[in-house]
Amino acid sequence: MSNVRTGLVWGEIFMWHDASPLASVLPSGHGLIEPDEPAENAATKRRLKNLLDVSGLTERLAPIKPRPATVDELALVHERAYIETIRAMNAKGGDAKLDAPIGETPFGPGGFDIAALAAGGVLAAVDAIIDGDVRNAYALVRPPGHHAEAAHGFGFCIFNHCALAARHAMRRGANRVAIVDWDVHHGNGAEHIFWRERDVLTISIHQDSAFPPGSGPIGANGEGAGEGYNLNIPMPPGSGVGAYLAAFERVVIPALQRFKPDFIVVPCGFDAGFYDPLARMMLHSDCFRTMARMVQEAAASLCGGRLFLCHEGGYHKTTVPFYGLAVIEQLSGERTAIDDPFLPIAAGFSHQAMQPHQDAVIRAAEELVRKIN
Numbered sequence: 001m002s003n004v005r006t007g008l009v010w011g012e013i014f015m016w017h018d019a020s021p022l023a024s025v026l027p028s029g030h031g032l033i034e035p036d037e038p039a040e041n042a043a044t045k046r047r048l049k050n051l052l053d054v055s056g057l058t059e060r061l062a063p064i065k066p067r068p069a070t071v072d073e074l075a076l077v078h079e080r081a082y083i084e085t086i087r088a089m090n091a092k093g094g095d096a097k098l099d100a101p102i103g104e105t106p107f108g109p110g111g112f113d114i115a116a117l118a119a120g121g122v123l124a125a126v127d128a129i130i131d132g133d134v135r136n137a138y139a140l141v142r143p144p145g146h147h148a149e150a151a152h153g154f155g156f157c158i159f160n161h162c163a164l165a166a167r168h169a170m171r172r173g174a175n176r177v178a179i180v181d182w183d184v185h186h187g188n189g190a191e192h193i194f195w196r197e198r199d200v201l202t203i204s205i206h207q208d209s210a211f212p213p214g215s216g217p218i219g220a221n222g223e224g225a226g227e228g229y230n231l232n233i234p235m236p237p238g239s240g241v242g243a244y245l246a247a248f249e250r251v252v253i254p255a256l257q258r259f260k261p262d263f264i265v266v267p268c269g270f271d272a273g274f275y276d277p278l279a280r281m282m283l284h285s286d287c288f289r290t291m292a293r294m295v296q297e298a299a300a301s302l303c304g305g306r307l308f309l310c311h312e313g314g315y316h317k318t319t320v321p322f323y324g325l326a327v328i329e330q331l332s333g334e335r336t337a338i339d340d341p342f343l344p345i346a347a348g349f350s351h352q353a354m355q356p357h358q359d360a361v362i363r364a365a366e367e368l369v370r371k372i373n
């Protein structure tokens with residue numbers, strides 16, 4: 001076991017993924033959007049990396065060098081026809097909507113290469129954890145992944161990094177993998193990919209019906225062998241620290257304790273943060289730090305600390321870096337001298353304590369945990 005506890009996947013090339021067609025005038029039924037910066041862009045991620053550097057934390061992490069995922073590796077969760085279509089678009093960029101019910105995942109020239117390198121970085125991180133080179137790891141990559149489905153890109157995502165991480169961990173010997181998706185939007189990709197499987201527990205805590213619309217209701221629990229092994233916690237808009245931590249204490253952690261995974265994967269979005277433009281929750285950096293600690297402690301007691309986080313959403317460029325710093329400080333056990341200047345603002349909001357209508361959702365989710373064994 002290395003002395004360095006936490007691995008970091010990073011590459012400037014990931015910041016060159018270009019989702020800008022989303023910000024332009026789009027054809028076919030999307031109406032007219034005045035060209036502007038797309039919501040998913042490099043700023044939040046690059047600023048997080050800059051803060052890691054300036055704080056001195058980067059040098060206390062183990063760099064994990066990304067390598068391109070092969071088509072066979074991407075096919076662990078994606079249909080080959082979809083992979084080949086994206087690859088064919090590589091030189092000129094493209095629009096990967098491919099039968100998506102809504103939305104699309106545009107990318108610029110070289111988009112396949114960048115997305116495959118991000119996926120390969122994720123696989124390298126899983127290898128580093130399983131090989132004992134690091135205890136846990138964080139992949140700060142673009143494009144994000146958790147909305148990507150087996151047969152099409154979706155919601156800024158091309159390849160589903162966390163689903164790939166789960167499959168790869170199983171290929172490397174894990175018998176059971178848990179995915180804890182705390183991005184504020186529903187983790188639809190992993191839910192569908194593992195819908196009929198009981199060896200991968202998929203948990204998503206998200207803003208009720210924020211994105212995809214109507215996706216992620218509490219009653220969607222998997223089917224066949226997978227029945228009971230998909231858990232949605234659809235929190236009402238306006239949920240704050242009290243509701244989220246109660247959901248972790250009463251649902252997420254007990255579900256992990258019952259499931260007993262060999263490996264834990266977290267699609268780590270920061271868009272439940274209080275300034276996020278794409279959601280309406282109220283979390284702050286201490287809450288993200290505590291969520292990371294709770295999952296980390298579960299990993300320590302259940303699976304030798306094997307824990308992988310992959311950066312997903314989070315669209316407010318001045319606050320997201322402080323959330324990411326807090327999480328990576330927690331993972332690594334290293335504390336920097338940086339204080340989050342936004343923490344007192346969000347901590348002082350009224351209604352940060354759990355409200356009765358939020359408690360009702362958590363109570364309903366608690367009932368589902370008992371089906372896991």
Ligand SMILES: [Zn+2]
Pocket residue numbers: 183184185269271312313314
């Ligand atoms: Zn999101």
